[in-house]
Amino acid sequence: MTQLIYVPDDAAALSVGAEDVAQAIAAEIARRGLDAKLIRTGSRGLLWLEPLVEFASPKGRIGYGSVNVADVPALFEDPAHSGSLGLVEEIPYLKNQQRLTFARCGITDPLSLQEYESHGGLKGLRRALEMTGTDIIEQVVDSGLRGRGGAGFPTGIKWRTVAAAMAEQKYIVCNADEGDSGTFADRMLMEGDPFLLIEGMIIAGIAVGATKGFVYIRSEYPHAIAKMNRAIAIAREDGVLGSAVLGGGKCFDMEIRIGAGAYICGEETSLLESLEGRRGQVRPKPPLPAIEGLFGKPTVINNVLSLAAVPTILAEGAAFYRDFGMGRSRGTMPVQLAGNVRRGGLIERAFGLSLREIIEEYGGGTASGRPVRAVQVGGPLGSYWPSHLFDTPFDYETFAEKSGMIGHGGVVVFDDTVNMAKQARFALEFCAIESCGKCTPCRIGSTRGAETLDKIMQGENVAGNTALVRDLCEVLRDGSLCALGGLTPMPVLSALDHFPEDFAGKTLAAAE
Amino acid sequence: MTTAIHKAPAAAWNPDPVREVAERLKGLDGPLLPILHAINEQFGYVDERALPIIADMLNLTRAEVQGVVSFYHDFRRAPAGRHVVKVCRAEACQSMGAERLIGELEKSFGVTLGETSTDGRVTLEAVYCLGNCALSPAALIDGKLFGRLDAAKAQAQVSK
Numbered sequence: 118m119t120q121l122i123y124v125p126d127d128a129a130a131l132s133v134g135a136e137d138v139a140q141a142i143a144a145e146i147a148r149r150g151l152d153a154k155l156i157r158t159g160s161r162g163l164l165w166l167e168p169l170v171e172f173a174s175p176k177g178r179i180g181y182g183s184v185n186v187a188d189v190p191a192l193f194e195d196p197a198h199s200g201s202l203g204l205v206e207e208i209p210y211l212k213n214q215q216r217l218t219f220a221r222c223g224i225t226d227p228l229s230l231q232e233y234e235s236h237g238g239l240k241g242l243r244r245a246l247e248m249t250g251t252d253i254i255e256q257v258v259d260s261g262l263r264g265r266g267g268a269g270f271p272t273g274i275k276w277r278t279v280a281a282a283m284a285e286q287k288y289i290v291c292n293a294d295e296g297d298s299g300t301f302a303d304r305m306l307m308e309g310d311p312f313l314l315i316e317g318m319i320i321a322g323i324a325v326g327a328t329k330g331f332v333y334i335r336s337e338y339p340h341a342i343a344k345m346n347r348a349i350a351i352a353r354e355d356g357v358l359g360s361a362v363l364g365g366g367k368c369f370d371m372e373i374r375i376g377a378g379a380y381i382c383g384e385e386t387s388l389l390e391s392l393e394g395r396r397g398q399v400r401p402k403p404p405l406p407a408i409e410g411l412f413g414k415p416t417v418i419n420n421v422l423s424l425a426a427v428p429t430i431l432a433e434g435a436a437f438y439r440d441f442g443m444g445r446s447r448g449t450m451p452v453q454l455a456g457n458v459r460r461g462g463l464i465e466r467a468f469g470l471s472l473r474e475i476i477e478e479y480g481g482g483t484a485s486g487r488p489v490r491a492v493q494v495g496g497p498l499g500s501y502w503p504s505h506l507f508d509t510p511f512d513y514e515t516f517a518e519k520s521g522m523i524g525h526g527g528v529v530v531f532d533d534t535v536n537m538a539k540q541a542r543f544a545l546e547f548c549a550i551e552s553c554g555k556c557t558p559c560r561i562g563s564t565r566g567a568e569t570l571d572k573i574m575q576g577e578n579v580a581g582n583t584a585l586v587r588d589l590c591e592v593l594r595d596g597s598l599c600a601l602g603g604l605t606p607m608p609v610l611s612a613l614d615h616f617p618e619d620f621a622g623k624t625l626a627a628a629e
Numbered sequence: 630m631t632t633a634i635h636k637a638p639a640a641a642w643n644p645d646p647v648r649e650v651a652e653r654l655k656g657l658d659g660p661l662l663p664i665l666h667a668i669n670e671q672f673g674y675v676d677e678r679a680l681p682i683i684a685d686m687l688n689l690t691r692a693e694v695q696g697v698v699s700f701y702h703d704f705r706r707a708p709a710g711r712h713v714v715k716v717c718r719a720e721a722c723q724s725m726g727a728e729r730l731i732g733e734l735e736k737s738f739g740v741t742l743g744e745t746s747t748d749g750r751v752t753l754e755a756v757y758c759l760g761n762c763a764l765s766p767a768a769l770i771d772g773k774l775f776g777r778l779d780a781a782k783a784q785a786q787v788s789k
Contacts, residue, residue: 129761132776164763298719301760336666336703337759339772374659375666377701380757394661395693396700412658454763456724461763484725493720497757529762531724543723547757553700 120153121173122146125223127160127308128340129301134185135168141189142170149193159309161223162463163210171205172198180205210479215441216465217429217449218422219302222309228347230355233312239357241428245320246365250280253324257427259435261447266292266383266420267495267524267600269446269513272427275417278407279325282415287327289318290392290411290418293334293341294376294383297496299527302451302463303421307334307341310425311348312357315371317424319362320431321417322369330371331411332421333388336378345373380551384599385418387553398553399599420525422451443469446512456493456529457483466511473507475528487532491616493540495524497547498604500611501531501540520611522604537616542570544608548601558593559602565589566609576622583613583620640672647679651686661687661697665704674705710745710752712787714738715769716778718755721762730766731755733780738787751787 124130124139139155146153163169166182170192173179180202181192191200202208216222225232233239245253258273279287291314295303307314318330334342349371352358360368374392376382382391386400389411410416426448430438439447446468452475455461459481464470476482476489483489491501500521502509509515516523531540548563566589573582590606597603613620640646650667654660664683669675675698684691698704714734718727731742731753738751745752761767764776770786 128774129764129776132761132764132767132774167764295760296758298758299721299762300758301762304760337756337769340774374662377662377666377703378756379701391662392659394659394687394697396696398700456721456762456765458763497720527721527762529721529724535724540720540723543720547719551757 118152120151121156122153123156123158123171123173123178124168125160125309126157126340127167127223127305128338129164129305130160130167130169131340133167133183137186138168138170138184138189141186142192145189145193151193156226158224159222159227160305160463161205161211162219162305162465163205163208163460164462165460166202169205172201174198177204177206179203180208210460210462210464213479214465215449215467217438217441218306218313218425218451219310219463219465220429221313222305225310227309227311227344228351230312230351230357233310237432238312238428239316239363241431242316242320242357242363244431245323246363246367250324250326253320253431254280256430256435257324260426260430260438261435261442261445262423262426262430262438263446263513264420265422265426265450265525267297267522269523272419272423275407275419276321276325278405279327279415279417282408284415286329286412286414287325288411288414288416289321289325289327289330289371290388290416291318291330291332291421291424292383292385292388292418293332293338293421294388295338295421295525296335296380296383297498297525297527299455299493299529300453300496300525301455302453302526304338304341305463306421306425307338308344311344312352313425313428314345314421315348315352315358317427318371319358319367319369320427321419321424323362323367325415325417327415327417328368328370330369331374331392332371333374333376333382333392335376335382342373342375349373379553380547381553381599381601384601387599388418389416396553398555401598422525441467443467443510443512444514446514450511450523450526452511452526452528454480454528454530457485457532458530459484468512469510471508471510472502472528475511476507476530480530483530483532485532485534487534489530490533490535491531491537491540493529493531493608494527495522496527497544498522498600498607499524499527500607501537501615502611503615506615520607520614522607537612537619538570538574541609541612541620542567542574544605544612545570548605552601556596556598556602558596559598559605562589562593562602563605566593573620573622579620579622587613642672642676642678644678644682646671647682648686651683655686661689661694662701665698665701669704673708677706710749712750712771713752713754713769714783714787715754715756715759716742717757717759717761717765717767719758719762721758722766725765727766730778730780730783734783737780737784
């Protein structure tokens, strides 16, 4: 029987040598004249184990972690798999997950439509094709799905608005401008299971009456861009996309557009400006994009993970999805654990999981072995939290009550060498670099804020300058046009509130 | 492929490819970014002389095209060095010593972040998140993604 061997071609795996390992395995197969086949998959999301090589066995796939080229011959001389991690599915990090969106990621060949289908793909789309647009939307509303990009707005409600708008042309735009530090779920999904996103976009199109979709992917993600382009071509060839979706009477096609290195283009109106070929400057709302979006037409803009959740909802029913989660946060959230952490990776679980479980049980503490001092949840605009808040469950409302946000689900861990005044300064510096310049609080306030923090760090009128930074944060929060200026105060104020000792002046000198 | 924008290829200035690219892509919905990406990729930067040609072909003002080129970090205004090293300095990479790594690379390449070495060998730039945050620090070196990077590995890659 042919021995199947799996090596990821996910960007993270490649970044630590998966390509060389795959080539070494292919060479070893040839050298030994084995009846074996090498298959490239997405990543399982057990990123600290990359490159993770898996051998098919009658009991399931057996994994070898952090394989390098020199280890390869030994893999073929280990019939009892004594040097392995055992069955990959039994690794607690993976076993204790609830994979709905990432069910296929790391298992199937991302560009095999046949495998996609044999692992449950297209079931949601086939159901949707038998339903009216209104019924599809009601399923999505009932599922409780909320925007996974960060804002948490109910996806179905957005779709309802677009469906009700009258226009000759409507659009589905997928926001794949995943710029938050600590996040990589969109990237992993587009590289590991691109047909799922395509399926979700087609369902959205059928639901609201849109026939054209765009995926706006950041240029920093070349592997995802390549994978999505190939997947779209395959879907078109096989009649999943095009003038007759799956041979039926619905029409939908889509294309990839590439960002150009502007963080602000993750903001939906700025993304639309960019798609139209302009500077990525934020548009005032109203009008909502659902009414006047891309090229002035009604437009659904959803994050990758929101759209990728839809096929499961249609295939299994709204109640199935809604049964996961807590409070008003329904379904699963792909949490991305990153930074100074021993076991970084992707953890898809129902909402409600505590930050402590994420950091300690999954993450195993810091990579440096030093104590955890702070975590930043929700990207560069998220709050920095100390350990006494780690029992907070992952839930939109509970996080908001504690002046935090889950955002796109990124969790970045810092050990006790972190200087929180520097982190606060960086938040303002980042806002200054990435501000689109449209509104004054963000454009000017970010620069003035960074300068004022410099003064604090140099010990200059610490109390007065701290009051000034707090005042400035209030102006940014209340006076900015979009979330970049509006949320930059979160990392700054949370650092000030939870780690005041780092702002006592001269901290920079003391740390260095 | 799109990876080229992270590298430094470069063809000598010639208006003909600009016209060809603009002609080929101007039928797209919102063609300006795809056209600029294509030119950036082909020449390694967007030459000043390309702007009036594009503006004319898309029926835009030169100021509009200039505004778009200057807004986005990806569009270079001058050719980069023979090697382009883009180091992530976002939070996850900071937590694993990205600032220290940048300092070491500045020293060994003899450049300041954001600049090209005087011999034109290396351009060292910051990037904000490469989506490789569980394997920090990360960098793109000549379009290739690296995780758990240290200065020695980066130097070895540039010396290849």
